[in-house]
Amino acid sequence: MAWSLGRICKSVQRLGSLSSVQSQLSHPATSGSVRTMLGLPSSCFSKTRDFSLPNSSWGPEMMRLYKHYNSQCEVVMEGGVKQEGPWRRLPSYNRVLKYATGGVYLNKIIQSKARLFTRNTGDPGVAFEYVLFFNREEQRCVGIFQAGHLLEGPPGHVHGGATATMIDTVTGALALILSGPVVTANLNINYRKPIPLGSTVLLESSLDRKEGKKTFITSKVTSSDGSKLHTDTTALFVSISFSNLLLGS
Numbered sequence: 001m002a003w004s005l006g007r008i009c010k011s012v013q014r015l016g017s018l019s020s021v022q023s024q025l026s027h028p029a030t031s032g033s034v035r036t037m038l039g040l041p042s043s044c045f046s047k048t049r050d051f052s053l054p055n056s057s058w059g060p061e062m063m064r065l066y067k068h069y070n071s072q073c074e075v076v077m078e079g080g081v082k083q084e085g086p087w088r089r090l091p092s093y094n095r096v097l098k099y100a101t102g103g104v105y106l107n108k109i110i111q112s113k114a115r116l117f118t119r120n121t122g123d124p125g126v127a128f129e130y131v132l133f134f135n136r137e138e139q140r141c142v143g144i145f146q147a148g149h150l151l152e153g154p155p156g157h158v159h160g161g162a163t164a165t166m167i168d169t170v171t172g173a174l175a176l177i178l179s180g181p182v183v184t185a186n187l188n189i190n191y192r193k194p195i196p197l198g199s200t201v202l203l204e205s206s207l208d209r210k211e212g213k214k215t216f217i218t219s220k221v222t223s224s225d226g227s228k229l230h231t232d233t234t235a236l237f238v239s240i241s242f243s244n245l246l247l248g249s
């Protein structure tokens with residue numbers, strides 16, 4: 001069954017307190033695991049910054065693409081009535097809840113030094129600047145990614161591992177929304193052209209097929225105007241149960 005964004009959002013809201021976290025743990029099949037994997041926010045934290053919103057480091061291309069998709073998240077009908085558009089912006093936070101193995105007893109619910117890899121600096125523009133949008137009807141996710149100077153691999157260009165991280169993030173988000181809790185089982189990336197540091201690229205991912213526990217996603221990274229292909233990728237995600245996640249098995 002596909003996971004609706006509404007369902008994910010509801011589970012996020014339900015996870016707003018410690019007692020609700022515990023109640024989620026006593027009902028392992030619930031969607032709380034989605035939040036665990038994504039570093040979704042909790043009221044346990046006094047400040048939650050949504051990293052997917054524009055900041056001062058975003059360049060003109062990043063802003064142009066952001067506005068392009070964001071303007072399609074809500075459409076204004078005749079008479080000024082607003083309706084949901086085809087795209088959804090996916091919020092993004094930097095904390096991941098860590099549960100002790102065993103489940104119900106929570107040992108140090110929040111490991112205070114843990115941060116989501118792609119959101120581990122609050123310094124705007126230095127590393128991964130990105131925002132994801134999801135289109136349910138087309139079963140696809142796009143990411144707009146501006147690579148900061150801390151991501152250097154070959155001189156002046158983005159490290160292949162950093163690119164892989166972003167591909168994993170965009171394909172993983174799509175698999176997660178469509179199939180629930182998943183892990184990456186295989187990521188097969190063809191690097192076609194290096195990505196210049198500081199540039200903005202577009203990551204597009206779409207569902208190829210689902211077979212039982214397996215969700216196959218294809219993806220490509222292009223320059224922001226689509227003229228240059230940087231990578232093409234096939235990815236396999238395998239569904240896991242909530243208890244697998246807790247036990248790390």
Ligand SMILES: CCCCCCCC/C=C\CCCCCCCC(=O)SCCNC(=O)CCNC(=O)[C@H](O)C(C)(C)COP(=O)(O)OP(=O)(O)OC[C@H]1O[C@@H](n2cnc3c(N)ncnc32)[C@H](O)[C@@H]1OP(=O)(O)O
Pocket residue numbers: 005008009012038090091092132168169170172173177182183184185186212213214236238239240249
């Ligand atoms: C308020 C709104 C909310 C919005 C929400 C959206 C926001 C989105 C934002 C941000 C998203 C960020 C997303 C980040 C994503 C990151 C994800 C990761 O990086 S995960 C870490 C790296 N991955 C691992 O550590 C896995 C380690 N591996 C494993 O755990 C296992 O090997 C596993 C589960 C992958 C497979 O385990 P088995 O082999 O025991 O499972 P068996 O059930 O046997 O396999 C199922 C099927 O899959 C095939 N399979 C398994 N591994 C395969 C492989 N490597 N290649 C090909 N096939 C494989 C098997 O052959 C089997 O196929 P047959 O069903 O028989 O047809």
